[in-house]
Amino acid sequence: MASRRNSSNVEPILAALATMQANVERSQKSQAHAYLEKFQKSPEAWKETHVLLSSPNTVAEAKLFAATTLKGKITYDLDQLPRESLPSLRDSVLNLLISYSEGPRPVRTQLCVCLANLAMQMLEWKDVLSHVGSALGDSAGDCILEFLKVLPEEVTEGRRINLTEDELINRTKELLEDNASQVLALLVQYSRSSATAALNPRLYECISSWLREIPAADVVSSPLLDAIVSSLSNEGSFDASVDCICTILRDTREIDESFEVIQRIYPRILSLRTKIAQVADSGDLETYKGIARIFAEAGEAWVVMIARLPTEFNDLVESILECCGRDQDRDAIALTFLFWYELKQIITLERYKEARAHYAGVFGKLVDIMIKHLEYPNPDGDNADLFDGDREQEEKFREFRHQMGDVLKDCCDVITVTECLGKSFNLIQRWITTYGPQATSISVPHWQELEAPLFSMRAMGRMVSPEESVVLRQVIPLIVQIPDHEKLRFQAIMALARYTDWTAQHPEFLQPQLKFIIAGFSHSSKEVVRAAALAFKFFGTDCRKLLESNVTELHSFYESALDGLPPMSQEEITEGVACIISIQHTDKIYDTFKLYCDPVIKRLMSQANEARDARDDVSKLAVADYVQLLTIFVQNIQPYVSPQEENPAVKYCQEILPVLSTIAENFTNSTPILERVCRCWRYMVLSYRTAILPLLPTLAQQLASGFENSRQGCFLWATDSVLREFADGAEFVDPSTSQAIYNFFEQQALAFLRIMNDLPAEELPDVIEDFFRLLIDALIYYHQQLLVSPVCQHILSASISALTLQQELPLTATLHFLRDLLSYGTDHPNSSNFDHRDDTQTLRGNPLHIQQAVKGLVVAQGEPLVQRILAGMMFTFPRDCFQDASGVLLSLFEVVPQETGSWVKGTISMLPAGSIRTGETDRLMNAVGTKVQVGDLRKVRVLLQDFTTTYRRRNVAPREGLGRLEATRFKFNG
DSSP states (O other), X not given: OHHHHHHHHHHHHHHHHHHHHSSOOHHHHHHHHHHHHHHHTSTTHHHHHHHHHHOTTSOHHHHHHHHHHHHHHHHHOGGGSOGGGHHHHHHHHHHHHHHTTTOOHHHHHHHHHHHHHHHHHOTTOOOHHHHHHHHHXXXXXXXXXXXXXXHHHHHHHSOOTTSOHHHHHHHHHHHTGGGHHHHHHHHHHHHTTOHHHHTOHHHHHHHHHHTTTSOHHHHHTSTHHHHHHHGGGSTTTHHHHHHHHHHHHHTTOSTTTTHHHHHHHHHHHHTTHHHHHHHHHHTOHHHHHHHHHHHHHHHHHTHXXXXXXXXXXXXXXXXXXXXXXXXXXXXXXXXXXXXXXXXXXXHTSGGGHHHHHHTHHHHHHHHHHHHHHTSOOOOSSTTOOTTTTOHHHHHHHHHHHHHHHHHHHHHHHHHOHHHHHHHHHHHHHHHHHHTGGXXXXXXXXXXXXXXXXXXXXXXXXXXXXTTOOSSHHHHHHHHTTOOOOHHHHHHHHHHHHTTHHHHHHOGGGHHHHHHHHHHHTTOSOHHHHHHHHHHHHHHHHHSTTTTGGGHHHHHHHHHHHHTTSOHHHHHHHHHHHHHHHHTSOHHHHHHHHHHHHHHHHHHHHHHHHHHHTOSSSHHHHHHHHHHHHHHHHHHHOOOOOOTTSOOHHHHHHHHHHHHHHHHHHHOTTOHHHHHHHHHHHHHHHHHHGGGGGGGHHHHHHHHHHHHHHHOOTHHHHHHHHHHHHTOTTOTTOOHHHHHHHHHHHHHXXXXXXXXXXXXXXXXXXXHHHHHHXXXXXXXXXXXXXXXXXXXXXXXHHHHHHHTTOOOHHHHHHHHHHHHHHHHTTSSXXXXXXXXXXXXXXXXXXXXXXXXXXXXXXXXXXHHHHHHHHHHIIIIISOGGGHHHHHHHHHHHHHXXXXXHHHHHHHHHHTSOTTSSOTTHHHHHHHHHHXXXXXXXXXXXXXXXXXXXXHHHHHXXXXXXXXXXXXXXXXXXXX
């Protein structure tokens, strides 16, 4: 009868687990997940998990679920059980562990974690290790080792919320520090018990775990070191032994304290060098990576010692270099990258200049190895796929090349850029001499051997000074003559793009390169065309002064090339020509700006007419792309003109403003177009600042009407730039203009509030984010007007309503606004306290009437604000919002401490019945009250964070809603 009853209780659990594994609709899986989540937090889970784990008929997935659930119950819900029942719980977990001592291992591991967590919280259990050992018996060696492994991990890494800080410290000492010598002796004894035991990977996993407590010196001086090194020869224990050695090495990073340990272990590490060649020849990739990892970890741990004693540690560095050189599959070499970087960082210091000279040869060889590894594969046949159709492998290789490029940069720091570049130049020259005469338009022999040094030159470009005068003068004339092979042409163009700074200082090399780049726009390969566009951008940016006189002839190139390029490449060549326009004399700016942009405007208008009647979004995206080109011109063409003169760029912007306004009015439902138009307007303000004043009335009108008609947040984003540039006290801005801008801001705020009244917050996440980011700046520049304005109370109400959202970005913006707003209720607001209109830069206090205004707002709406913050932290907020949410509570306690305490207590009393333990509210509020009285508000923040985190772990948000904590809909009648 009892068995039948137990079976019926677990049947819904098994059914839900089966649903999660089955190929069913998402709604069914969601229901099953919700049921299982609720079950895991229920008191009934204590019994049912034991039933599932005790039944021999339970499937493996259900057993693992039950063990995982039991772990969660012990970790977070132990107070659901009477204290006197804990010994029986311990015994039942031990019995389960005995049952699963032979596996399955995932279940056994979870049960070991259960026992470790119980040992952590069961303070009266003093003989943990001896009790567990005697209960499991000598035959359960793996099980005991697994428990020993997880114990330090759970104690040191797991956060035990049910223990005080003092209890945690004392219990850690009892379980780990006081048992360290006993565990070491036990592990030594086990390793000597049999040949099989000495090769057991569980032994070395356990040693690695206890190295948190057992000093590495004790392990190295014990017989365990011989066992660890010997086990590297066994395939089954190899990985665990590698991990163990690496853990020991990391423990010797304090080289002065660990000098004797290093002396003991260094010869044992060097003895592994013979394995490098053996394993490389055998093709055993995983073993090769393990050996390379040991050498790399040793190098990282002892890098300071390597710099201090270069002769003594030369063999170690040579071993790491050998690991790089023999890694034909390029799978282990990445393990060494951090070592080369850290060694470079140290030996380039003046005090280690002797080590730098000593290791110069090693770094020279490293350059050769890296360039060789940069080569593409060499498949059979001229047209064979380089990666046999494996695009993922190809992408991985591309990313990996850039990592190797970083190592080449490190080499440049050690042995100089000229020497590194010289190696690339020699390889290019050698290929030209050897294979150049054999190259034809359809076949380029061994092109990989030329492409790799070209890539290396590209990778090292950032390290090269514009004054370099040895290698580049010889290599650039060779680059512009390389054969027309897709990979070679692409890499050559990209390499030239990295040396535009140098070319700007050496104008005699500009025209051949520019001709080579422009020819790339006609190439059949799209990759080469994209590379040419990117290179042209850099040439236009860095060589603008040299190209100033070419602006007219470049216009014909720009016009002919633009329409055949993808959008990103269009933007890149536009930036290049815009930079050249920007260097023109002021009296030529308007005509040149117009020369280049009028054709873009014609394309824009034509595309807009076509897009109005189009059913798809492709033509609308094309409109947005053309607007983006205009924005790039505006961003880069910023002539210096005195405030008394007309700005020629603004003059042209005045001509195109009606076109942009018309597009915004005609495409109110196209987010990409509106965002690009607003971005263009925003950069008009940022680029020309107060010179844009003649356009400001029209621009403000367009921003206001556009926001009201489209309800898109991008108009608020553009408004923000106006708000900042024309703030009170800004240079060349009179007070009447600043006041007009504030009035414009209030108009936008009222429009937003009306939108919030019409639509629920869930439908406006992006608009809410943009609005509250706008408000953050409004508080900085206009807090004196905003905080005493009647609109502020409605804004605060809207922010409370916005806290019902569950998306991180709008929530973060809202919480940041609230923190800034509340800070004005104190004498230290979150903004600059310097009066910039005062030449003495004196501190400016927060006026008392501002503080009182904020306190009035808080008193009026603090209760619903506290409710929304706490409800969010307990049920709905994403994890990354917790810091800001608790920061709002901290600010509330700072502004009105007594009232906030009352609101917190009232909110907790509204939680669903049974979701909070008896007396927990009183304990929390007593602790909060004590900290408030002594002024320790930071501790109040921690208390509330811990409370809400604990509550969230124990409870699932009610599917029927939050009851009395449910938010009310925002209403606004303005």
